[in-house]
Amino acid sequence: MFLNLNHRRLVGYSYARSLVNECYELSNRFPLHEKYGITAQIRRAAVSVYLNIAEGASRKSDAERKRYFEIARGSVMEIDAILDIANDNGYLKDIDLTEMQEKLVRSFKLISGMNASDNLF
Secondary structure, three states: OOOOOHHHHOHHHHHHHHHHHHHHHHHOOOOHHHOOOHHHHHHHHHHHHHHHHHHHHOOOOHHHHHHHHHHHHHHHHHHHHHHHHHHHOOOOOOOOOHHHHHHHHHHHHHHHHHHHOOOOO
16 A cells, blocks of 8 residues: 555556455355354455465565465465355355456466566566
């Protein structure tokens, strides 16, 4: 918000923000009894994607930066797994998940590309 640093120039960073918002919006539709269960977990995972991209971009060593990007990518996979559980429990009935699917796939690809890149900026 206040620091206009390199991480803001990454497409993956800005895209992860939209993923966070999509996860919050979707999780608002989960049952109230899941407030401390999968609702909280999907939100933590989505925020983890965003924050680990930001923190990784600030690292000077390639190995350290790539480790943060790996964690971010793992959090994308965690969101996907949470959606499996939500679907198995019937929480996703009558919800169009096309946008969520696109965001997850694109986020995964963007983070993978950032991780493979030797020159982000």
